């Protein structure tokens with residue numbers, strides 16, 4: 001999914017209902033002034049409650065029209081909209097959190113990047129396919145030997161299919177990642 005972007009029809013368009021988005025952000029424990037990446041921000045379902053929580057948000061969105069709409073919607077808020085492919089994401093050089101409902105197709109690539117050796121990731125709350133979350137919490141995740149010294153993984157809120165429009169064909173949950181050292 002790099003270069004000209006995903007193939008037509010592969011844009012992973014399952015926006016979160018605003019009440020569920022608020023719950024995900026509340027559970028993430030974001031504090032005023034935190035730098036938070038919303039990867040695959042769509043039209044800002046998570047960006048809006050992140051702004052209300054006082055975060056400085058970087059909203060990453062590849063779709064050109066969605067990125068434009070995000071810019072307009074959050075023109076007066078502490079939100080930087082970056083039109084970029086999450087697969088090529090440049091991580092901040094200062095500590096940051098991630099609260100995101102990314103397209104499921106890029107979740108493994110995104111997680112590898114967030115947990116890479118020089119990452120300043122403090123915590124991540126990612127809405128993902130429940131099967132994928134289970135894999136990351138029960139010890140079957142890629143590269144675990146390397147990153148498990150620094151990070152704990154756990155399962156957060158379980159989201160019903162009706163938390164999205166249109167409902168996806170799979171169950172979802174929040175994968176919580178928290179730095180334990182450094």
Ligand SMILES: C[S@@+](CC[C@H](N)C(=O)[O-])C[C@H]1O[C@@H](n2cnc3c(N)ncnc32)[C@H](O)[C@@H]1O
Pocket residue numbers: 001006010011012013014015016039040041042043044045046060061062063066084085086087100101102103104106
């Ligand atoms: C599942 S939707 C979630 C949208 C929003 N976060 C929400 O919860 O309503 C995923 C979003 O990721 C965007 N997207 C798809 N592929 C992407 C990529 N490679 N890099 C960045 N964003 C991407 C889609 O355009 C879509 O807006």
